Amino acid sequence: MGTPDPSAFRRAMLDADPRLSRFDPMSRILSFDDFDRGFCGWGQLVGNYEHTLDAMLPGYAQHSQPMLSSIGHWDAGSHGGVDGTYALKIATRPEKGAQNCAIKRLTFRKSGPIRIEAYVAAKPEANELLLSMTDVRSFGIFLDLQSMESAGASAERVMPHLRYLNAENGQLRQTWQTKRHETAFVPIGDTGDTVSHYHLSPEGWEDLADGQDRLCYNELPTKLNWTYLRLDFDLERMVPLHFQCNEKVFSPDAVGSIRMPAMKNLWGMLNFGFLVETDSDKRAFLYVDSVCISAEF
Amino acid sequence: MMRESAHIVVDRNVTWQGEAASEPYEVGWGKEAILFLQVLAPAPHAEPAKVRVQISPDGIHWCDEGTTLDLPSSPGDVSHARVAHFGGWLRLATSMKDGHSARVLVSLHLKA
Numbered sequence: 462m463g464t465p466d467p468s469a470f471r472r473a474m475l476d477a478d479p480r481l482s483r484f485d486p487m488s489r490i491l492s493f494d495d496f497d498r499g500f501c502g503w504g505q506l507v508g509n510y511e512h513t514l515d516a517m518l519p520g521y522a523q524h525s526q527p528m529l530s531s532i533g534h535w536d537a538g539s540h541g542g543v544d545g546t547y548a549l550k551i552a553t554r555p556e557k558g559a560q561n562c563a564i565k566r567l568t569f570r571k572s573g574p575i576r577i578e579a580y581v582a583a584k585p586e587a588n589e590l591l592l593s594m595t596d597v598r599s600f601g602i603f604l605d606l607q608s609m610e611s612a613g614a615s616a617e618r619v620m621p622h623l624r625y626l627n628a629e630n631g632q633l634r635q636t637w638q639t640k641r642h643e644t645a646f647v648p649i650g651d652t653g654d655t656v657s658h659y660h661l662s663p664e665g666w667e668d669l670a671d672g673q674d675r676l677c678y679n680e681l682p683t684k685l686n687w688t689y690l691r692l693d694f695d696l697e698r699m700v701p702l703h704f705q706c707n708e709k710v711f712s713p714d715a716v717g718s719i720r721m722p723a724m725k726n727l728w729g730m731l732n733f734g735f736l737v738e739t740d741s742d743k744r745a746f747l748y749v750d751s752v753c754i755s756a757e758f
Numbered sequence: 759m760m761r762e763s764a765h766i767v768v769d770r771n772v773t774w775q776g777e778a779a780s781e782p783y784e785v786g787w788g789k790e791a792i793l794f795l796q797v798l799a800p801a802p803h804a805e806p807a808k809v810r811v812q813i814s815p816d817g818i819h820w821c822d823e824g825t826t827l828d829l830p831s832s833p834g835d836v837s838h839a840r841v842a843h844f845g846g847w848l849r850l851a852t853s854m855k856d857g858h859s860a861r862v863l864v865s866l867h868l869k870a
Contacts, residue, residue: 499762500764505767514770515771517771522770525768525770526766526767528766528783529784529786530784531784531786531787531846533816533817534816535815535818546787547787552781552782554781586817586818587818
């Protein structure tokens with residue numbers, strides 16, 4: 462007998478685990494979040510403030526905490542997750558253009574490649590007996606990264622943003638978009654310590670080349686199907702390596718990032734976020750079940 | 759197995775006026791909850807407003823659970839309601855008198 466191929470052995474172990482076999486993680490799994498074990502570190506992206514909450518930018522003021530949902534519907538009962546009962550649920554408020562997101566905050570110990578994979582489903586609140594296919598404006602994924610201090614003068618903060626623009630003002634768009642332009646920073650409070658910028662704002666999104674992508678919405682707002690997302694990023698060169706939605710793989714060069722000089726208090730930041738936005742005066746929901754974050758270090 | 763628990767900030771710095779309610783929150787995994795209601799800005803009302811705990815079959819249609827709490831009258835004051843056996847959804851609702859409003863922080867401590 463020869464020596465087993467370590468990579469084949471590892472893949473076989475992943476394939477034998479029903480929780481992980483639907484993922485293709487890099488060599489080290491940093492976290493596996495299936496939401497049947499709680500929130501797994503996914504929380505609210507709260508805006509910066511000083512002295513008073515009124516100082517928070519309006520974009521952040523609308524954010525709220527995600528939920529653990531069995532995806533119950535008035536007509537069909539609990540839908541459940543990809544496996545198990547619960548999924549992470551991110552809900553907007555019921556006002557056209559409202560947004561919300563969930564964020565997980567880590568740091569990294571080596572500047573190497575990282576990967577986030579997830580299964581997601583976006584649906585509108587089912588409060589009308591209509592198809593409601595254009596009620597969700599968008600859902601997406603973003604990273605918020607900053608070099609480690611050892612990067613020296615080349616250190617920067619880099620924020621890759623991707624969203625699926627489902628509909629805009631009632632018209633189907635079904636196009637992946639990205640964002641490259643920095644949103645203006647504004648000072649918060651009066652100490653000079655705090656600034657803020659609402660990087661999820663509706664402005665500045667641009668279509669990905671070959672970004673058209675028809676996803677499975679299904680035939681009612683209460684029927685949902687899960688979609689696979691994967692984003693790889695190199696923390697050393699601070700460039701995207703791979704973006705994929707189900708079978709469709711996009712050129713990494715098409716994935717844009719908001720880039721800016723390194724900030725004084727964000728060294729080695731490794732944040733992951735999911736976002737959702739409504740195009741109607743009803744809540745939009747993004748369900749996530751599950752998420753695997755891995756790294757090649 | 760350690761029991762799951764969570765501290766949820768349901769609404770933060772939101773103005774209540776007229777028929778007001780907190781955002782719906784899914785609580786199906788929890789067995790017991792304490793809802794906290796804190797006033798952040800002065801509530802210029804002559805008499806305390808009653809706030810009702812509500813439950814829902816679907817997060818869309820709501821009915822009173824039966825528990826009530828007072829809307830605190832002074833910034834920083836907190837009122838609370840303990841509830842159990844609440845199904846899948848919880849929210850707070852109130853009817854503010856004409857001309858009355860309050861800036862509130864609604865939080866929820868949920869335990870499996």
